[in-house]
Amino acid sequence: MSSAKLDISLERELTALAKExxxxxxxxxxxxxxxxxxxxxxxxxxxxxxxxxxxxxxxxxxxxxxxPKLIEAADEATQKFGVGPGAVRFIDGTFIHHKRLEKRIADFLGKPAAKIFNSAYTANCGLALSISDKRTHWIGDQLNHNSIIRAMRISNIPKENKGIFKHNDMADLERCLAEVGPEIERVVVIFDGIFSMRGDHAPIDRIIEICTRYDDRFTDGVITVVDDSHGMGAYGDTGRGTQDFCGAVPDIIVGTFGKAFGVNGGFIAGSRVLVESIRQKADTYIYTNPLSVADCAAAVTALDICDSxxxxxxxxxxxxxxxxxxxxxxxxxxxxxxxxxxxxxxxxxxxxxxxxxxxxxxxxxxxxxxxxxxxxxxxxxxxxxxxxxxxxxxxxxxxxxxxxxxx
Ligand SMILES: Cc1ncc(COP(=O)(O)O)c(C=O)c1O
CATH class of the missing domain: 3.90.1150.10 (Aspartate Aminotransferase, domain 1)
Structure with missing residues (x-):
């Protein structure tokens, strides 16, 4: 056996990509x-x-x-606990540094709880796996990041349970909400906080106001989710991102430690029940090794610096x-x-x-x-x-x- 035939096929695909x-x-x-x-x-x-x-x-x-403080924190954690966790979180791969970072980011954002992931990409995918079923409808901005698009694709919903609104167009968001069928129990409206190729932001205050008007129509309501990977740490008067800038906080906040905070890793912050559901149901959290203690210690230090x-x-x-x-x-x-x-x-x-x-x-x-x-x-x-x-x-x-x- 060899991969020669596969390689020929892949070469063809790569040539097509290059041609396009x-x-x-x-x-x-x-x-x-x-x-x-x-x-x-x-x-x-x-x-x-x-x-x-x-x-x-x-x-x-x-x-x-x-x-220097981030490097020192990472160094100290590594010297004491080593470079890798040796297991996934639920098989004794949870270190005190993971718990500290989860509490620190939840407190930073004023949310009851948070779960950390290896990246914001896997956080979005984990969220989709945790809160979605056939009676869930997802609505997203046309220019959402690839990780959100991927999350919507793996969210266990039929194709028709999906709406895309024109970039930052609130009338079009309202159209998407109005089109959701009566069989739907839960609606998730998800959007980038800062759109990474343009530097503009989602009007979170207006999005929440519109979603609130539709909330009563659905058993589980309309849940707003911001992925503020590019806003967190870099935007708003206190660096709490786009929600800080707009003065309105979505139900769920996804973000990364890999941009303004200078480290690596992602997170989801929200209610305690949501975070427990993620711990039980998000495959991209459960079946993969967590961040290193060095990453966690450095990220906690980054958050402390942001607040100083x-x-x-x-x-x-x-x-x-x-x-x-x-x-x-x-x-x-x-x-x-x-x-x-x-x-x-x-x-x-x-x-x-x-x-x-x-x-x-x-x-x-x-x-x-x-x-x-x-x-x-x-x-x-x-x-x-x-x-x-x-x-x-x-x-x-x-x-x-x-x-x-x-x-
Ligand atoms: C909105 C958004 N979400 C997620 C990501 C990915 O972040 P991470 O590197 O933590 O996976 C990016 C990165 O560009 C992003 O812009």
Missing amino acids: GREKSEERVIQGYIPPKGTKGPRYKLLGSDNEFLRLNSNSYLSLSNH DEGLALLHHLKERTAQFRQGLDSLGLESIPGPHPVVPLMVRDTDRTHTLVRYLYDHGVLVVGLTFPVVPKGDETIRFQINAAHTRSDIDWVIELLEKFK
């Missing part, structure tokens, strides 16, 4: 970290290049990954640098989608120009992400810039100067 322009390019490899120095924020060395790179494509919005003066100062700096970058784009007459989130899209609206600009920035030591057809429709070609709290005023000025020279 959907293949992922070769992964770049970071092989060096250069700490901030003087007026320069951190730089990175890539395998195969002598250049030093500024990362404007990292989700680490508060730049906590290299924070230092955290508020980081958030303030992040807002200032984001505003500086946005003003820079405006002064060059470049188009973006307005908003205060550190995801700042530059609407290039042309595939060749997007490729050329991404390459130009790379050649000058700046890492960004370009989105071109067919990943986005023709005319919507974009470069996504992501600001973080380690960027300095002069880093941002330098990137704006580069963009000016490119014009």
Whole structure:
């Protein structure tokens, strides 16, 4: 036996992906970290290049990954308890660090309980497996993250128990709710808090207001779920994300420790019964090893920092640098989608120009992400810039100067 026949088939599929322009390019490899120095924020060395790179494509919005306190917490936990849990949670793979992180994130969000996962991706899938059956109807924003789309696909519902509303279109959300059949007992309305390719946010206050109006129609009501992976830690006056910004809190909050908090892992926060249901029913929680104690200890420390003066100062700096970058784009007459989130899209609206600009920035030591057809429709070609709290005023000025020279 060999996999030769399978390989031939897979090659054919890969060639088709490439032809459609959907293949992922070769992964770049970071092989060096250069700490901030003087007026320069951190730089990175890539395998195969002598250049030093500024990362404007990292989700680490508060730049906590290299924070000495997180490293110390991870180190201490590892020295005491080792590097891996050795088992899944329900077979004695639960360490005090897992419980501490669950309590800390629930408290941070003002929810009664929380469950942690290896990622927000597996958290969304676990939620779907825990709260869904044939009499559940799911409604989601058209631009929801892939993990939510996947979660809806594995949620044990018939195809027709699904509605998609146009991006942030509240009239269309209402249409989806009005169309739900009388046999349905439970409706789940799920949406990204921050839309990661655009930096805009879901109007959570309006979503909750609309869902509340439909709540009485269903035995189990209309449950609102935000996945605020890009908002948590980076948005709102206290860094509690999009619900902080909108002043309205959904029933269930999904998020990640792998972006603003600088570590890894995901979570679901909600009622105690919900969290116990997840523990009993979410396969992506039950049958897989949990996060390491190092990840948990570092994530608790990240949350402690967010709640301190230092955290508020980081958030303030992040807002200032984001505003500086946005003003820079405006002064060059470049188009973006307005908003205060550190995801700042530059609407290039042309595939060749997007490729050329991404390459130009790379050649000058700046890492960004370009989105071109067919990943986005023709005319919507974009470069996504992501600001973080380690960027300095002069880093941002330098990137704006580069963009000016490119014009
Ligand atoms: C809305 C949303 N959910 C989930 C994820 C995945 O997060 P994680 O890396 O923790 O799985 C992302 C990442 O880009 C995201 O934008």
